[in-house]
Amino acid sequence: QVQLVESGGGLVQAGDSLRLSCAASGRTFSNYAMGWFRQAPGKEREFVAGISWTGGRTNYADSVKGRFTISRDNAKNTVYLQMNSLKPEDTAVYYCAADRNHRVVVTTASHGYDDWGQGTQVTVSS
Numbered sequence: 001q002v003q004l005v006e007s008g009g010g011l012v013q014a015g016d017s018l019r020l021s022c023a024a025s026g027r028t029f030s031n032y033a034m035g036w037f038r039q040a041p042g043k044e045r046e047f048v049a050g051i052s053w054t055g056g057r058t059n060y061a062d063s064v065k066g067r068f069t070i071s072r073d074n075a076k077n078t079v080y081l082q083m084n085s086l087k088p089e090d091t092a093v094y095y096c097a098a099d100r101n102h103r104v105v106v107t108t109a110s111h112g113y114d115d116w117g118q119g120t121q122v123t124v125s126s
Contacts, residue, residue, distance in 0.1 A: 002026045002098040002115040009094060009120030012086055016124070020081040022096030022117060030074035033099040033106050035113055036081045038092035038122075048094070049081060050106035059106040064090075086124045093119040 008020040020036070035050040049070035050059045058070055069082040079096055097113035099105075107113065 002029060002032065002100070004096050004098060004115055004117035006094065006096050006117045006120040009122045011123045011125065014087055014124055014126050016086050017082070017084045018086065018122060020083065020094055020096075020120060020122075022079045022081075024077045024079070024098065026115075027100070029077040029098070031100075031103060033102045033104070034070075034072060034079045035097045035099065035107065036070060036079075036094060037097060037110055037113075038090075038094045039119075040092040043092075045095070045110050047108040047110070050099075050108065051079065052106055053103040057104060057106055059108060061108075083122070086122075088124045088126045091122060091124050093121050095119045 003025045005023045033052050036048040037045050039045040051070045055072050067085045072079040096117045098115040100114045
């Protein structure tokens with residue numbers, strides 16, 4: 001199992017930027033693809049971005065392409081989500097997740113991920 005702790009959320013205005021971090025411990029973090037998901041009140045959890053074990057492959061939801069960037073530092077056991085040009089519709093709880101079944105493939109389905117953090121709230125005011 002991989003323990004994941006997100007941080008970096010907060011209240012910002014539309015157009016601002018935030019960087020979320022997800023610190024991992026436990027099993028070898030660098031062996032796994034990682035993902036970021038979000039869940040807004042009353043909505044399903046949705047895929048935001050994912051990254052392969054080396055960082056060589058990434059995948060993004062259409063709604064965040066060009067604004068968000070996922071990256072990882074395996075030496076620090078940390079995955080990041082840089083969020084620019086934030087919009088009110090980005091308001092949600094953001095979760096990071098580990099896919100212990102894949103290294104290269106970046107899965108977009110939440111059921112493909114094995115371990116989850118507790119989430120960090122991002123609120124974007126208009």
